[in-house]
Amino acid sequence: MPLTTRTPLADPAWTGRVFWSLTALVVLWPLLVLAEFKPWVLFSPESLKPTLRFLGDFVPPKVEPQFLLLVARETWRTVAMATAGIALAIVFGIPLALVSVRSLSQSALRGRMDRLPAVVRLMVRWVLIVLRSVPELIWALVFVRVVGLGPTAGVFAIALTYTGMLGKVYGDILESSDVQPTQALLRNGSGRLQAFAYALLPQSAAELTSYTVYRWECAIRSSAVLGFVGAGGLGQLMDGSMKMFSGSEVSTILLVFVALVAFADQVSAWLRKALA
Amino acid sequence: MTRQLPPALFSARCRACWLMLAMLVLVVASFYSLELQWAKFLSMEALGKMGRFVAELLHPSLEPAFLRKLGFATLETLAMSAVGTLLACIAGFLLALPAARTHAADRARGRGAARMLLNALRSIPELVWAALLLISAGLGPLAGTLALALHTTGVLGRLMAESLENTAEAPAFALRLRGAGPVQVLLYATLPQVLPQLLSYTLYRWENNIRAAAVLGVVGAGGLGEMLAFHLGLFQMPQTSSVLLAMLVLVALVDGLSSWSRRVMAR
Numbered sequence: 001m002p003l004t005t006r007t008p009l010a011d012p013a014w015t016g017r018v019f020w021s022l023t024a025l026v027v028l029w030p031l032l033v034l035a036e037f038k039p040w041v042l043f044s045p046e047s048l049k050p051t052l053r054f055l056g057d058f059v060p061p062k063v064e065p066q067f068l069l070l071v072a073r074e075t076w077r078t079v080a081m082a083t084a085g086i087a088l089a090i091v092f093g094i095p096l097a098l099v100s101v102r103s104l105s106q107s108a109l110r111g112r113m114d115r116l117p118a119v120v121r122l123m124v125r126w127v128l129i130v131l132r133s134v135p136e137l138i139w140a141l142v143f144v145r146v147v148g149l150g151p152t153a154g155v156f157a158i159a160l161t162y163t164g165m166l167g168k169v170y171g172d173i174l175e176s177s178d179v180q181p182t183q184a185l186l187r188n189g190s191g192r193l194q195a196f197a198y199a200l201l202p203q204s205a206a207e208l209t210s211y212t213v214y215r216w217e218c219a220i221r222s223s224a225v226l227g228f229v230g231a232g233g234l235g236q237l238m239d240g241s242m243k244m245f246s247g248s249e250v251s252t253i254l255l256v257f258v259a260l261v262a263f264a265d266q267v268s269a270w271l272r273k274a275l276a
Numbered sequence: 277m278t279r280q281l282p283p284a285l286f287s288a289r290c291r292a293c294w295l296m297l298a299m300l301v302l303v304v305a306s307f308y309s310l311e312l313q314w315a316k317f318l319s320m321e322a323l324g325k326m327g328r329f330v331a332e333l334l335h336p337s338l339e340p341a342f343l344r345k346l347g348f349a350t351l352e353t354l355a356m357s358a359v360g361t362l363l364a365c366i367a368g369f370l371l372a373l374p375a376a377r378t379h380a381a382d383r384a385r386g387r388g389a390a391r392m393l394l395n396a397l398r399s400i401p402e403l404v405w406a407a408l409l410l411i412s413a414g415l416g417p418l419a420g421t422l423a424l425a426l427h428t429t430g431v432l433g434r435l436m437a438e439s440l441e442n443t444a445e446a447p448a449f450a451l452r453l454r455g456a457g458p459v460q461v462l463l464y465a466t467l468p469q470v471l472p473q474l475l476s477y478t479l480y481r482w483e484n485n486i487r488a489a490a491v492l493g494v495v496g497a498g499g500l501g502e503m504l505a506f507h508l509g510l511f512q513m514p515q516t517s518s519v520l521l522a523m524l525v526l527v528a529l530v531d532g533l534s535s536w537s538r539r540v541m542a543r
Contacts, residue, residue: 028359028362030355031355031358031359032355032359034351034352034354034355034417035352035355035356035358035359035360035417035418035421035498036416036417036418036498037359037417037418037421038418039418039422041413041414041418042412042413047411047412047413047414048412050411050412051411051412054411076309077309077310079306080305080306080307080309080310081306081310083302083303083306084303084306084307084310084312087303087306087307130524133524133527133528133531134524135487135490135491135527137403137491137494138491138504138520138523141494141504141505141508142329142508143317145325145329145508146317146322146325146326146329147313147316147317147322148316150313151310151311151312152310152312152313152316152317155310155312156317221401222401224401224404225401225403225404228403228404228407228494228495229494235404238404238407239407242407242408242411245411250408254400254404257399257400257404258396258399258400261399262395262399271295274291274292274295275292275295
């Protein structure tokens with residue numbers, strides 16, 4: 001074969017690339033239509049003008065002492081909602097996790113677990129999964145109808161969702177640890193709580209605390225958002241300012257919010273290191 | 277026989293003890309300052325209301341016309357999450373390039389600025405972005421899509437920058453030594469190494485975004501959440517219940533699919 005007929009720069013995967021790009025476009029098109037993806041709407045004059053006005057208002061953030069005091073109070077409330085919610089979630093999550101852990105079963109020592117304990121463990125696990133899979137925002141939306149506006153709805157919303165999360169993950173962590181010590185204790189006649197305290201807990205205490213602290217950080221982020229459905233905290237303040245188109249207030253709140261998230265991030269990283 | 281005393285519950289030298297004490301104080305202060313309405317939450321009236329609410333939720337609306345609307349909203353939610361993630365994948369990658377210092381001689385001038393931008397994008401949740409974007413994008417799925425895209429850009433950009441920085445340097449070095457430009461080095465040395473990881477990050481965020489897109493609508497940004505807020509606001513319980521069920525099924529499906537695929541991949 002003469003060398004001159006070869007085209008040295010041809011891409012051997014060329015046809016495949018074209019095919020997959022075209023397929024991606026064909027799949028993407030209906031998605032773009034469904035999501036009403038028309039970014040040029042952003043630049044139409046009727047939306048550009050209020051946006052620019054709103055953004056222009058951002059620049060000196062509002063720093064009146066009275067407003068700052070309000071922001072500080074709501075910030076504390078956001079943290080407090082997250083903390084109280086997580087505390088409740090720990091209180092409910094630990095017993096549920098303990099019930100669901102298979103390695104603490106006494107009947108399983110003989111071989112197969114009895115029917116009733118197996119069913120109870122499965123049920124508890126399902127309850128935890130359901131609790132976890134309903135987002136806290138939905139719980140908050142529901143609770144606001146029942147108890148009215150305010151932090152109560154937020155705290156219980158966080159408590160429910162995080163009970164599911166903590167309970168399930170606590171259970172997973174405890175089950176993934178070594179079963180030998182637990183079984184040794186159980187076989188020698190210790191109770192299940194004793195086996196938990198002296199065999200399971202020492203193995204996984206560090207992991208459990210670090211996961212809890214991480215979830216506390218997540219709860220702070222979500223409690224700030226819960227305010228948008230009326231559950232108190234920074235979100236509610238921001239919702240109010242947004243409805244009044246007050247850019248300077250929104251920018252103050254956003255700055256505080258970013259600072260709060262960064263602070264929680266740092267504290268949680270530090271705590272996890274200190275407790276490990 | 278010597279008996280050891282159990283260790284003291286609190287010792288002034290134990291750092292973890294002080295931390296636990298501080299956390300306990302924080303918890304007590306939180307409960308004290310929030311003035312929770314336990315009585316109201318656990319009162320017969322509230323419990324009755326909850327009971328009635330749950331009872332009403334057990335009768336979802338199954339009218340064909342409504343179900344069609346619900347199916348459409350579900351598709352809209354999926355489309356929002358997919359388009360948002362795709363945009364974020366592209367934007368995140370473009371921002372990750374300046375945010376990563378890939379070799380020692382790389383001056384990476386824009387690194388600080390790009391990292392700051394990514395952090396800012398990431399630390400504002402999707403819902404807040406959606407509420408902010410309502411002003412310029414109006415009610416509807418566009419605001420939700422862009423909100424997802426903005427937040428996810430921050431998350432993905434950071435992860436991508438990290439994995440770009442952690443690639444093995446030898447292939448890039450070999451190419452650079454032979455005079456390849458930065459684009460060629462990226463395409464032929466760095467990208468082939470990190471592509472699977474970037475893809476898995478993106479898929480993982482897509483999974484998160486489906487869940488987020490379902491609730492994003494409560495501020496008016498389209499999808500299932502918008503339907504939920506609408507029907508709950510009008511106290512139309514059968515419809516609300518159907519929407520909630522659809523959300524739960526969607527989230528459960530995504531959860532199941534992801535854990536199944538992870539098991540299959542790990543095998």
